[in-house]
Amino acid sequence: MEPENKLTRTFRLSKSKIMAGLQCHKRLWLQTHRPELCKVSEESEHIFRMGHLFGDLARSLMGQGELIGHERDIARALDETPAALARAQLQGTLVFEPAFAHYEVCARADGFEPYGDGWHMREVKAATSDKDYFYVDCAVQVWVAEGAGYPVRQVSLGIVNNRFVYPGSGLYDGLLRELDATEPVARLKPSIGRIVVQLQAMLAGDEPDIRTGEHCTNPYECPFIEHCRSQEPPQLEYPVEIFHFATARRLRRAGYTDALTVPVAEVKQPRDLRILHATRTGIPFLDKEFMQELVALPYPRHFLDFETLQSSVPLWAGTRPFQQIPFQWSCHTETAPGVFTHEEFLDVSGELPVRAFAETLLRVLGTHGAVLVYSAFERTQLKGLYELLPHLRPALSALVPRLVDLLPYARLGYYHPEMKGSWSIKQVLPTVCPDLGYSDLQEVADGRAAQRAWWEASDPATPETRRDELRNKMLRYCHRDTLAMVAVYRAFTLARQVSAAELGETTGAIAQ
Numbered sequence: 266m267e268p269e270n271k272l273t274r275t276f277r278l279s280k281s282k283i284m285a286g287l288q289c290h291k292r293l294w295l296q297t298h299r300p301e302l303c304k305v306s307e308e309s310e311h312i313f314r315m316g317h318l319f320g321d322l323a324r325s326l327m328g329q330g331e332l333i334g335h336e337r338d339i340a341r342a343l344d345e346t347p348a349a350l351a352r353a354q355l356q357g358t359l360v361f362e363p364a365f366a367h368y369e370v371c372a373r374a375d376g377f378e379p380y381g382d383g384w385h386m387r388e389v390k391a392a393t394s395d396k397d398y399f400y401v402d403c404a405v406q407v408w409v410a411e412g413a414g415y416p417v418r419q420v421s422l423g424i425v426n427n428r429f430v431y432p433g434s435g436l437y438d439g440l441l442r443e444l445d446a447t448e449p450v451a452r453l454k455p456s457i458g459r460i461v462v463q464l465q466a467m468l469a470g471d472e473p474d475i476r477t478g479e480h481c482t483n484p485y486e487c488p489f490i491e492h493c494r495s496q497e498p499p500q501l502e503y504p505v506e507i508f509h510f511a512t513a514r515r516l517r518r519a520g521y522t523d524a525l526t527v528p529v530a531e532v533k534q535p536r537d538l539r540i541l542h543a544t545r546t547g548i549p550f551l552d553k554e555f556m557q558e559l560v561a562l563p564y565p566r567h568f569l570d571f572e573t574l575q576s577s578v579p580l581w582a583g584t585r586p587f588q589q590i591p592f593q594w595s596c597h598t599e600t601a602p603g604v605f606t607h608e609e610f611l612d613v614s615g616e617l618p619v620r621a622f623a624e625t626l627l628r629v630l631g632t633h634g635a636v637l638v639y640s641a642f643e644r645t646q647l648k649g650l651y652e653l654l655p656h657l658r659p660a661l662s663a664l665v666p667r668l669v670d671l672l673p674y675a676r677l678g679y680y681h682p683e684m685k686g687s688w689s690i691k692q693v694l695p696t697v698c699p700d701l702g703y704s705d706l707q708e709v710a711d712g713r714a715a716q717r718a719w720w721e722a723s724d725p726a727t728p729e730t731r732r733d734e735l736r737n738k739m740l741r742y743c744h745r746d747t748l749a750m751v752a753v754y755r756a757f758t759l760a761r762q763v764s765a766a767e768l769g770e771t772t773g774a775i776a777q
């Protein structure tokens with residue numbers, strides 16, 4: 266369907282604006298009429314930069330071609346595209362980032378090349394599997410290109426081949442896995458004109474009245490979340506979402522929103538019953554008998570935490586796309602009752618950090634004692650290290666039986682009303698050690714921020730002073746994670762809250 270020009274005012278759209286409008290009409294409306302309210306998170310910016318990294322490499326993997334630059338000058342890109350496509354037709358080569366316009370919609374394809382009596386459009390996405398919205402994205406692109414006079418006969422969607430192992434020396438052939446998207450795109454294309462008309466009409470009206478919900482992060486994090494939340498009444502302190510998600514869904518359907526109003530008869534699972542009881546009475550739940558297993562753990566007791574990075578483009582020979590690469594650890598060790606030491610490792614050199622990571626870790630953990638972690642993450646990473654360091658496999662695999670995961674103890678044996686349905690260590694910590702939290706940590710206060718900091722710190726263009734600042738923030742964050750585990754362990758085993766002053770330590774840093 267082609268849009269009819271019935272609208273009194275049209276708004277210039279782009280492929281990304283259409284995708285934003287499909288996620289939420291209000292998002293596109295705000296982007297168009299109130300752009301000053303947009304707050305892009307650092308994580309979204311990082312994802313965007315990573316997408317660029319993959320896109321640039323994918324271009325070189327698609328073949329020889331001419332790049333239409335002018336990323337921020339669409340008018341110039343539109344001007345230069347016809348001549349570039351004419352040259353490509355003569356030479357049988359690709360054009361990267363050609364720009365097209367149709368009915369006030371501008372869009373740029375990743376790659377465009379002659380194909381039969383028309384064109385082959387190639388789009389790439391930094392993901393290991395295809396998603397429905399990738400095909401919609403391609404359909405918008407094809408609708409615009411065809412409307413501009415370039416019939417598209419073939420559509421390919423290039424995604425990341427997660428079986429690819431980087432051999433090194435810049436050889437990335439095989440990283441891209443191309444899927445034939447011609448048929449799904451052909452099915453979606455007839456609806457694009459109607460979508461454009463609807464979005465234009467919506468933009469000509471008042472701000473849509475849409476409440477926040479799951480759509481605010483799916484498929485992309487919306488940068489207007491702060492604004493939208495500020496328009497809504499304050500959130501309930503204990504919404505039914507504090508229960509298991511299946512229970513919460515059932516309760517919502519039954520008309521409950523506030524956990525405090527839910528009758529006991531409506532809650533079946535033991536964990537949900539514990540949550541309900543603690544929330545109603547304000548009395549935390551602690552299964553002292555269950556925690557006795559932790560009391561009996563042998564010394565030394567190591568409290569361990571890893572930080573890792575992932576990249577769609579493998580950075581080091583022998584690694585795969587999105588493989589978790591550990592670059593930092595922190596370890597608090599209780600050598601005798603109440604006697605602690607702390608050691609740590611961090612590598613932001615940009616070299617493959619795993620060998621030094623594993624060797625220093627093995628030295629600190631030795632051959633005996635319990636190794637406490639919070640979640641299965643460290644166990645998975647240790648197993649991942651075998652693959653990269655086969656000569657250390659026996660020593661690394663000997664650590665696995667020593668691991669004691671505190672998270673199941675927390676889930677089954679502890680609940681405080683202020684956890685509000687979450688057993689993340691950040692949520693548990695203030696309930697067991699009220700004067701210790703994460704709020705004093707600046708810039709690096711969670712794993713994703715640590716990963717972003719690694720990218721910046723390992724960039725040779727980063728000034729040394731900034732690198733030092735980032736290193737300090739990363740070390741502080743990882744140290745806090747293991748100190749938090751010590752607090753959780755002590756509170757569970759002593760069956761009382763602890764204070765930060767009780768978590769005394771001496772530091773023996775071996776960070777690089």
Ligand code: SF4
Nearest residue numbers: 289292481487490493
């Ligand atoms: S925060 Fe949610 S409701 Fe608000 S504009 Fe974004 S997606 Fe729409």
